Every structure is written in C-alpha cells, then in structure tokens.
Amino acid sequence: GGMQVSAPAPGWLRIEGVNKRFGAATVLDEITLDVRQGEFLCLLGPSGCGKTTLLRIIAGLEKQDGGVVLMGGRNIGVLPPAQRDYGIVFQSYALFPNLTVAENVAYALRLPRKEKAKRVAQLLEMVELDGKQECYPAQLSGGQQQRIALARALATSPSLLLLDEPLSALDAKVRENLRQELRALQRKLGITAIMVTHDQEEALAIADTIAVMAKGRIEQVGTPEQVYGSPRTRFVADFVGSANWLPVRLNEAGLATVGDISFGHDLPAGARTALAFCRPEDVRVEPHWTAGGSMTMTIVDRVDFLGGVRRGMLSLCADRSVQLIVDVPASEPGYDSLQPGQRVPVSIPPHRVRFFMEGAA
Numbered sequence: 494g495g496m497q498v499s500a501p502a503p504g505w506l507r508i509e510g511v512n513k514r515f516g517a518a519t520v521l522d523e524i525t526l527d528v529r530q531g532e533f534l535c536l537l538g539p540s541g542c543g544k545t546t547l548l549r550i551i552a553g554l555e556k557q558d559g560g561v562v563l564m565g566g567r568n569i570g571v572l573p574p575a576q577r578d579y580g581i582v583f584q585s586y587a588l589f590p591n592l593t594v595a596e597n598v599a600y601a602l603r604l605p606r607k608e609k610a611k612r613v614a615q616l617l618e619m620v621e622l623d624g625k626q627e628c629y630p631a632q633l634s635g636g637q638q639q640r641i642a643l644a645r646a647l648a649t650s651p652s653l654l655l656l657d658e659p660l661s662a663l664d665a666k667v668r669e670n671l672r673q674e675l676r677a678l679q680r681k682l683g684i685t686a687i688m689v690t691h692d693q694e695e696a697l698a699i700a701d702t703i704a705v706m707a708k709g710r711i712e713q714v715g716t717p718e719q720v721y722g723s724p725r726t727r728f729v730a731d732f733v734g735s736a737n738w739l740p741v742r743l744n745e746a747g748l749a750t751v752g753d754i755s756f757g758h759d760l761p762a763g764a765r766t767a768l769a770f771c772r773p774e775d776v777r778v779e780p781h782w783t784a785g786g787s788m789t790m791t792i793v794d795r796v797d798f799l800g801g802v803r804r805g806m807l808s809l810c811a812d813r814s815v816q817l818i819v820d821v822p823a824s825e826p827g828y829d830s831l832q833p834g835q836r837v838p839v840s841i842p843p844h845r846v847r848f849f850m851e852g853a854a
C-alpha cells in the first residue's frame with residue numbers, strides 16, 4: 494500500500510494540464526486548477542508569470558498548446574469566445590470612445606429597443622451610475638469608466654466574470670472602494686470570478702481563493718489566510734507579505750537556534766541547518782515578549798512609520814548579519830524603545846515559526 498492520494502472533486506470550472514509556449518519560451522507549464530461556482534479566485538504573481546495568458550486561454554482569446562478548459566463539465570476550449578458565457582473587464586477600460594455609456598453597456602445585448610433601455614438602466618443602477626446613459630467615456634473618471642466596463646461585462650448575465658488587472662490603473666482610494674463594490678456585487682450576483690492581479694494586498698482583500706503563480710506554474714492554491722500564514726514555498730512566503738528568514742542551526746542540546754533564540758524543537762528530517770520563516774508581526778518586542786520563546790538582544794537599525802504599524806529593521810547583536818523585520822502597533826504604549834540605535838530584546842513564539850530547508854525552492 495502506497496500513499497492514498499484522493500483527487501479533489503473537479504471544480505465547476507476546471508483547467509487541466511494547460512500548456513502554452515510562445516516561441517521557445519514556456520509561458521504556462523501544466524496548469525491544473527479548479528474553481529467552484531460562486532467563488533472569487535485571484536491569479537496572483539509577478540509580471541510575466543503567465544497569469545494574463547491563462548485568463549486569455551479561459552476566455553478563448555488565446556489558444557493553449559495542450560490541456561483542456563472545462564466549464565460545468567463541458568469542454569469550452571473548442572468554442573469561440575462569443576460562445577463561452579463570460580464577461581471580461583480589462584485594465585484599460587476598453588470602452589468605445591465614440592459610443593455613449595448606454596451604447597457601450599448595451600453592446601452585447603440582443604434585445605428589442607425598450608427592453609434594452611430597461612436592462613441598461615438596471616445595469617447602470619447596479620454600478621451606481623444611473624443617469625449617465627448619454628455621457629461619453631471621456632466625460633467620466635477612471636473609476637466610473639471601470640464601472641461602465643463592469644456593467645458591460647455583466648450585461649448578458651454571464652456565469653463567469655474574468656477580470657484582468659481591472660483596478661490597477663486607478664488611484665489608491667478609488668481602487669479600494671471599487672474593490673469592495675466589486676466583491677459585494679460578485680457575492681450578490683453569485684457569479685464566479687477570476688481576477689488577475691500582481692498586487693498581493695488586493696488579492697488578500699478580495700479573494701476566496703488565491704492561486705499564486707511563478708514562471709508559468711502554480712506555486713500554491715489556498716485561502717488568503719493559508720497563503721499568507723502557511724506559505725508552501727519560499728517564493729510564496731516572499732511574494733505575499735513580508736518575510737523574515739533566519740538561518741537556524743542545531744545547538745549542542747539539539748535545539749534549533751538563531752542567536753540566543755531557541756525554537757525549542759527539532760528541525761525536520763534530521764537536518765542540521767534550515768531557514769526559519771516568520772512574519773514581521775510574529776516577532777515580539779520587549780516589553781511584550783511572551784513565555785515559550787527565549788529572548789535575544791537586537792539593535793534597531795531603522796524605524797519606518799507605516800500608519801497603523803511601525804516597522805523596525807533590527808539586527809541580531811551577536812551577529813549583525815542577521816536582520817529582522819518587526820511590526821509593532823504604532824499607537825500602543827510600551828514600544829517607545831523601538832528607536833534607531835536602541836538595543837531591544839525580542840522573542841519569536843515557536844508556534845509562529847515554519848522551517849524551510851536551505852536552498853529549497
């Protein structure tokens with residue numbers, strides 16, 4: 494009896510073994526991904542990792558070299574885009590500048606005039622732009638144009654909404670508002686959504702599920718909490734949020750240590766060295782260090798005020814080569830000692846630490 498690996502039930506949308514090459518470059522390498530009906534999935538990854546190509550393959554705007562795309566059990570990979578039952582929103586609004594808002598929204602609607610006008614009014618109300626029917630795109634702000642693009646994508650009530658960096662051209666505040674509205678609307682309609690983004694904060698805020706991509710492969714699929722809290726690879730740990738990497742070794746007592754900090758338990762699989770990973774908010778700064786982890790002295794190199802938190806860059810005193818990023822609440826008293834040049838004791842609760850084998854991808 495080998496290990497029993499039960500395959501998860503295929504999703505409503507299933508991407509199976511999809512490959513894509515452009516010339517000599519492999520852009521997508523055996524991508525398999527399941528999306529549940531009503532789920533909001535983000536494809537998250539750095540520029541060039543293949544996320545837009547994957548979205549365009551789902552849309553039928555690009556043809557895969559191998560693999561299939563199934564929607565509700567049906568192989569849609571063979572259908573032209575118009576028969577695939579999705580709406581799509583691009584980063585650059587892609588509205589027709591010479592058509593009015595109403596004409597843009599109604600573009601894909603095949604309805605008698607009166608019903609069309611009624612549906613357009615309903616869609617504009619949905620994106621909170623009723624009354625803008627006769628405006629032209631150039632008369633609207635970027636955020637408003639993107640709402641129109643969203644209304645147009647939803648006009649025919651598709652089962653799938655595809656979003657290619659729809660918010661990244663907008664100002665921070667508009668982006669955040671529209672993000673929340675997009676999420677609320679997607680929930681209300683119960684539509685399945687796949688959004689491409691390179692913005693990890695956006696993915697964490699909006700997604701039910703994040704698929705982290707790197708170099709044409711999927712590194713991890715999970716909830717925002719899983720991807721942030723339990724990254725499976727060093728790439729995911731570094732790309733989603735900020736990461737501390739501490740070189741640990743076994744001391745004479747067989748405990749994993751860095752400086753004077755002992756993590757109190759053995760390294761995995763008999764290894765003698767590893768990298769301990771933790772998030773900046775996992776590090777406890779005096780006077781708030783907790784029992785269960787031993788303390789080590791650090792020196793504060795720099796402190797950045799980030800609004801809600803102050804972020805300290807610390808060096809372990811014993812070995813200045815080891816750096817620690819530490820986030821502490823900005824308004825809470827007791828963290829006054831976090832000033833450049835100060836020596837502060839820190840601890841890291843062992844249960845907050847995950848070990849990665851050195852050199853592991």
Ligand code: ATP
Nearest residue numbers: 515520538539540541542543544545546547689691
């Ligand atoms: P970005 O956010 O920058 O768009 P991405 O993760 O969406 O990045 P893709 O746009 O999917 O990445 O591109 C993946 C790789 O494929 C890139 O190296 C890109 O240059 C290349 N590529 C994309 N489209 C084509 C094309 N039509 N012909 C040749 N190469 C392409």
